[in-house]
Amino acid sequence: MRRVARHAKGRSLVDVPRQPEKAPEASRSGRKYLLWAPRARLPYAGTRRSRIGSALPRPRMPRHDPKARERRFQRDLSADQHLYELDVGEDDDGRRLDAYLTSRLSWRSRDQIRQCIQDGDVSVQPAKDQKGALLPRLRPSFRLRTGQRVSVRLRPSAVGVEEQGLEALRSGTAADDEVPEIGVEVLHDDAALLAVAKPAATSLYPSRRHAGRSLIELVHARHARRSDPGPPPSPCHRLDRDTTGVVVFARSLAARAFVGEQFERRTVGKTYLALVRGTPISDDGVIDAPLGPHPASAVQLKQGVRTDEGGKPARTAWRVLRRAREHALLELRPETGRQHQLRVHLAELGHPILGDVLYLGGDEMFLRSLEEPLNASDFARLGRETLALHAWRLSLVHPSGGEAIEIEASPPADLMP
Secondary structure: EEEEOOOOHHHHHHEEEOOOOOOOOEEEEEEEEEOOOOOOOOOOOOOOOOOOOOOOOOOOOOOOOOOHHHHHHOOOOOOOOEEEEEEEHHHOOOOOOOHHHHHHHHOOOOHHHHHHHHHHEEEEEEEEEEOEEEEEOOOOOOOOOOOOEEEEEOOOOOOOHHHHHHHHHHHOOOOOHOOOOOOEEEEEEEOOOOEEEEEEOOOOOOOOOOOOOOOOHHHHHHHHOOOOOOOOOEEEEOOOOOOOEEEEOOHHHHHHHHHHHHOOOOEEEEEEEEEEEEEOOOOOEEEEEEEEEEEOOOOOEEEOOOOOOEEEEEEEEEEEEEEEOEEEEEEEEOOOOOOHHHHHHHHHHHEOOOOOOOOOHHHHHHHHHOOOOOOOHHHHOOOOOOOOOEEEEEEEEOOOOOOOOEEEOOOOOHOOO
């Protein structure tokens, strides 16, 4: 008796004698699989893997975090927690769980939200997949369905006003002396967008390293105090902690998606001001140098010019506005949005930005600044105590009406040479 081995599409490959004996068993990671191996060597062996002569496909097992259980037991359950219950609407049907919570709890980063999900602080009722089967454990990639309720337990962070202040403001139980001061300048405010001027040494999101008031906390506290309708504004883009200037927030998911698409298509006009060391020979120019992680730096986030496959295209146009004896004020127009693009490009040009601890001070100074404050000699080497980079103007198409708008933030007084 002979058997014809057939391809998945039904095409005959080769006649193979049927094996009368019992198929042997093989074990992989403690699991048994039935194997069937022909006696004769197949003519296509070694050229294309066939299902004949190989083990059955190994079932995909869910990824397991060995430290997740340990973290759950190490949590301080006596600490105050804040419960947020969110109902999934039609607009969020099919959306990932981590993306949904990041948009609703926008003062928490996506990594923090994912950590909460992995720690078991997030629950969904009913927790069923698309086929209606109950899930033993939630994952960040879980797809939500209309009508489900998401419950999130968050512990107060070390930055102060985050959930505690916002909850008190929303409920109206906060006393006047408990309401945080709103030290942020509003540049543009309407039903769709809110633009503010980010101060120096202010993180966009809460951070344990930089304990204090983040920009998003200030904006959310302002939103709660004014009792504005709708969800709290969410940022449409990012600025480095030490960079000052325009930051645009969206008041709805539709507005955020509309503005975010403009950033992805690189149709947003961005103009920066930078005070650099030295004076360029020419009055203007274009820096076209691909960027990527620095291959020889001890600082993980440091970027550098890469001509190999690790570099991504980056292009910056610059123009001299003012010249001084030892410094120059430049107008910068980045055509791409790579990490640290302006700082790396100007350092490559030979005119690093004043106050740049990483690209002017070097790896040693940057790593030391994480452990202890910089001294007077360090600031003398940097030329100033803060980074001299300012997001001056931002032009985009407004979500309502489709008209072009330009938002400008006045530069700090010490930025002018």
